Amino acid sequence: MPGGVDIHAHIAGPKVNSGRLLRPEDHIIDPLKKTAVARSGTGRSVPSTYYTGYAYARLGYTFAMEPAMPPLEARHTHEELMDIPIIDKGAYTLLGSNWFVLERISEMNKDEMAAFVAWLLKASGGYSIKLVNPGGEETWAWGKNVHTLDDLVGSFKATPRKIIKTLAAVNERLSLPQTIHLHTNNLGIPGNHDVTLETMNAVKGIKPGKGRKTNMHLTHIQFSSYGGKGWNDFCSEAPEIAHYINKNDHVSCDVGQIIFTNTTTMTADGAWEWTLRGITEHLAWSPRSGSKWMNTQVELESSSGVVPYIFRRKNPVNAVQWAIGLEFLLMIKDLNKVNISTDHPNGGPFTFYPTIFSWLMSKEARDRMLSRTDKAAKEKTSLAELTREFSLAEIAQVSRVSASKILGLKNKGHLGIGADADIAIYDFKAPLNELNKNYKAVEKGFAKAAYTIKDGELVLKDGEIVSSPFGRTFRVEANIPEDWTLQIRDAIEDRFRKHYTVSLANYAVQKEYFPNEELITTEPR
Amino acid sequence: MKQFILTQKKPVINPNIPIEADVISPDIFAKKSIEEIKKLIIWRGNRQLALEEIFSLSGEEHAGDSPAEIEILLTGELSKYKHIGEKMSEGKITIKSSIGMHLGSLMSGGKIVVEGDTHDFAGANMTGGEIHIQGNAGHYLGGSMRGNWRGMSGGKIKVDGNVLNECGIWMRKGIIEIAGSATMFLGMHLHRGTIIVHGDVIERAGAEMTGGEIIILGKLHKNLPSFEFKETIDELPIEGYGTIKGPFLVFVGDYAERKQGKMFLLKKKNEHLID
Ligand SMILES: [Zn+2]
Numbered sequence: 001m002p003g004g005v006d007i008h009a010h011i012a013g014p015k016v017n018s019g020r021l022l023r024p025e026d027h028i029i030d031p032l033k034k035t036a037v038a039r040s041g042t043g044r045s046v047p048s049t050y051y052t053g054y055a056y057a058r059l060g061y062t063f064a065m066e067p068a069m070p071p072l073e074a075r076h077t078h079e080e081l082m083d084i085p086i087i088d089k090g091a092y093t094l095l096g097s098n099w100f101v102l103e104r105i106s107e108m109n110k111d112e113m114a115a116f117v118a119w120l121l122k123a124s125g126g127y128s129i130k131l132v133n134p135g136g137e138e139t140w141a142w143g144k145n146v147h148t149l150d151d152l153v154g155s156f157k158a159t160p161r162k163i164i165k166t167l168a169a170v171n172e173r174l175s176l177p178q179t180i181h182l183h184t185n186n187l188g189i190p191g192n193h194d195v196t197l198e199t200m201n202a203v204k205g206i207k208p209g210k211g212r213k214t215n216m217h218l219t220h221i222q223f224s225s226y227g228g229k230g231w232n233d234f235c236s237e238a239p240e241i242a243h244y245i246n247k248n249d250h251v252s253c254d255v256g257q258i259i260f261t262n263t264t265t266m267t268a269d270g271a272w273e274w275t276l277r278g279i280t281e282h283l284a285w286s287p288r289s290g291s292k293w294m295n296t297q298v299e300l301e302s303s304s305g306v307v308p309y310i311f312r313r314k315n316p317v318n319a320v321q322w323a324i325g326l327e328f329l330l331m332i333k334d335l336n337k338v339n340i341s342t343d344h345p346n347g348g349p350f351t352f353y354p355t356i357f358s359w360l361m362s363k364e365a366r367d368r369m370l371s372r373t374d375k376a377a378k379e380k381t382s383l384a385e386l387t388r389e390f391s392l393a394e395i396a397q398v399s400r401v402s403a404s405k406i407l408g409l410k411n412k413g414h415l416g417i418g419a420d421a422d423i424a425i426y427d428f429k430a431p432l433n434e435l436n437k438n439y440k441a442v443e444k445g446f447a448k449a450a451y452t453i454k455d456g457e458l459v460l461k462d463g464e465i466v467s468s469p470f471g472r473t474f475r476v477e478a479n480i481p482e483d484w485t486l487q488i489r490d491a492i493e494d495r496f497r498k499h500y501t502v503s504l505a506n507y508a509v510q511k512e513y514f515p516n517e518e519l520i521t522t523e524p525r
Numbered sequence: 526m527k528q529f530i531l532t533q534k535k536p537v538i539n540p541n542i543p544i545e546a547d548v549i550s551p552d553i554f555a556k557k558s559i560e561e562i563k564k565l566i567i568w569r570g571n572r573q574l575a576l577e578e579i580f581s582l583s584g585e586e587h588a589g590d591s592p593a594e595i596e597i598l599l600t601g602e603l604s605k606y607k608h609i610g611e612k613m614s615e616g617k618i619t620i621k622s623s624i625g626m627h628l629g630s631l632m633s634g635g636k637i638v639v640e641g642d643t644h645d646f647a648g649a650n651m652t653g654g655e656i657h658i659q660g661n662a663g664h665y666l667g668g669s670m671r672g673n674w675r676g677m678s679g680g681k682i683k684v685d686g687n688v689l690n691e692c693g694i695w696m697r698k699g700i701i702e703i704a705g706s707a708t709m710f711l712g713m714h715l716h717r718g719t720i721i722v723h724g725d726v727i728e729r730a731g732a733e734m735t736g737g738e739i740i741i742l743g744k745l746h747k748n749l750p751s752f753e754f755k756e757t758i759d760e761l762p763i764e765g766y767g768t769i770k771g772p773f774l775v776f777v778g779d780y781a782e783r784k785q786g787k788m789f790l791l792k793k794k795n796e797h798l799i800d
Binding site for chain 2: 022023024025026028285286287288289291292
């Protein structure tokens with residue numbers, strides 16, 4: 001198979017590092033000793049940088065995207081990306097609560113907005129436009145949140161709807177390789193499927209850029225597909241949303257599958273992390289006063305939070321969440337529109353991907369887990385009725401092919417002409433046509449690739465790292481006309497002089513942070 | 526019992542460099558010949574050393590299959606040796622001197638006897654087994670690993686001397702008995718389980734406890750304001766221990782958390798707390 005491509009995994013940057021600081025008890029479980037070619041590190045839910053690269057290679061993955069980089073923290077993010085060996089990588093630039101965008105959204109000059117986004121992508125070394133709870137990060141700075149697409153964001157005239165539509169349009173105008181990458185409003189909250197549907201509908205008319213039919217990627221969609229009015233009648237609305245995606249071609253998604261394990265949640269959605277911290281007060285595994293937590297605000301740009309969380313089989317809500325992720329993978333007809341993620345480490349560490357593969361390939365594996373989970377997984381979702389079993393080709397599709405296409409990567413996700421020589425070879429030690437009856441072999445085979453080859457170099461053999469080269473950082477620059485930029489230069493300078501704690505000259509990430517890079521340039525329309 | 530005697534050859538040259546000796550455990554010795562045991566790797570700072578470079582070893586030719594049958598005897602100046610008996614499940618370790626940090630942490634069974642003092646985190650996150658410390662213990666005795674909100678969950682620790690701060694922090698099950706005194710934050714975050722102190726305790730015992738019981742037979746110098754005096758009882762039966770004669774003052778707390786923790790303070794030493 002071509003090397004695996006992870007479209008959404010929190011692997012670098014300040015909130016990941018905060019997660020590392022918050023969870024020493026998690027690292028101690030999984031220490032990695034140094035070898036002649038590999039460095040030492042610690043693993044589990046928030047692995048150290050070197051461990052991250054090795055762990056991906058072990059799964060036969062050769063590409064991963066850090067999905068939440070506040071521009072102000074871009075330097076830190078790239079410092080860590082630089083230290084992740086073997087895999088190619090990149091980062092999405094957070095734009096959903098950027099003051100410049102919020103302020104100009106009502107009287108927007110389209111050229112100016114496009115120029116600003118292009119400038120910010122370049123300054124932060126980003127790959128895509130990322131929106132996290134659009135408008136909510138800014139609202140959270142005032143201790144509040146947005147709950148509908150039309151709530152006003154703080155003292156601005158912006159609303160989540162305007163932010164999403166504007167940035168989606170700008171994204172397509174700049175011909176960026178990926179659509180906007182969106183974490184919906186109300187994420188994690190019962191009944192949030194309404195807002196998710198409305199969000200998809202909101203961008204329906206926006207014309208996709210060259211070479212693709214989509215104009216929006218909904219990330220970790222599992223967390224945005226909940227029914228019910230509260231936790232008691234909490235249920236899956238995955239069929240409704242999967243139905244929309246089947247009917248319409250403008251949305252792609254990754255699932256954000258949850259795994260029953262001890263993990264660390266982290267997101268730029270600081271408001272949600274605070275809500276989650278409150279929820280942990282009622283959970284048996286947590287201290288009575290709730291889980292430990294971190295929360296922060298990134299001036300003029302974003303927020304973030306970190307909370308440890310244990311997904312439990314016997315917790316009805318967790319059981320439903322587990323089923324929803326699988327519902328999406330099994331219900332979406334065109335697999336080009338969906339790929340696997342755990343929203344690492346939010347739903348569980350990426351090292352559990354092989355377990356997800358086994359659930360997809362074997363109904364028996366799913367049924368076994370269903371019988372061990374709370375009955376809500378059966379009663380409040382449609383998972384038990386889904387009989388589809390993936391072939392190896394379909395696993396390849398949702399673990400590398402779709403992600404590469406969604407990311408607009410021409411050299412990833414296939415082994416044809418023009419592909420990079422990123423290759424994973426698995427040995428299942430079982431007949432390939434009986435893997436659905438042999439889900440343990442699936443899990444084992446994918447957990448430890450027989451060979452992983454990165455850019456033609458053998459990096460892993462029989463699950464052991466044999467060499468540790470560095471991959472490339474992928475970033476995007478849009479070739480915007482100079483006069484677009486001229487119009488906003490003064491405004492940007494003014495913004496920095498007045499409000500930022502850093503000067504403009506020190507803001508942009510310089511060349512040195514991309515020692516190996518693959519720069520994709522686009523021609524705006 | 527198959528006995529292995531490890532005698533330190535000479536004192537460590539630079540005592541500031543810690544030695545990670547988690548291989549000194551019956552579980553690791555099992556199924557190995559003495560020659561293989563001599564070659565086990567311990568870390569001194571960033572250097573690897575074979576066990577035989579530091580210790581002279583004597584004992585049976587082969588350790589046999591069962592860790593339960595293995596007894597390890599350690600002598601030397603061992604206060605920089607960490608993680609001895611970590612994760613052990615069976616067997617016995619006897620240490621003739623004082624020992625460094627993380628002694629018997631994560632152990633699930635077997636017994637460790639220390640004839641001297643222990644450093645911090647002895648018995649941290651243990652789930653079973655027994656530790657007997659004949660000297661004093663450091664901080665976090667029977668506590669939890671850094672960051673872990675779930676501490677010791679079984680087993681028994683006995684200290685003949687005194688203990689320092691945060692003894693039994695985040696404990697969920699098991700029993701800790703201290704013949705001497707304790708300093709601050711005894712049984713902090715205690716969730717379940719029992720801590721008995723025969724000597725005096727300085728202050729802030731039971732801070733943020735949400736369950737379990739703390740018994741102090743000496744004087745608690747200062748009580749937290751978030752504990753409420755409930756009643757006086759004559760004697761106190763303790764499961765798996767026996768009955769202690771009182772009378773006791775019963776305090777409930779910590780009111781800053783939930784009010785399900787109980788402190789039993791010997792009345793004749795603690796009347797200053799109910800004035
Ligand atoms: Zn995420």
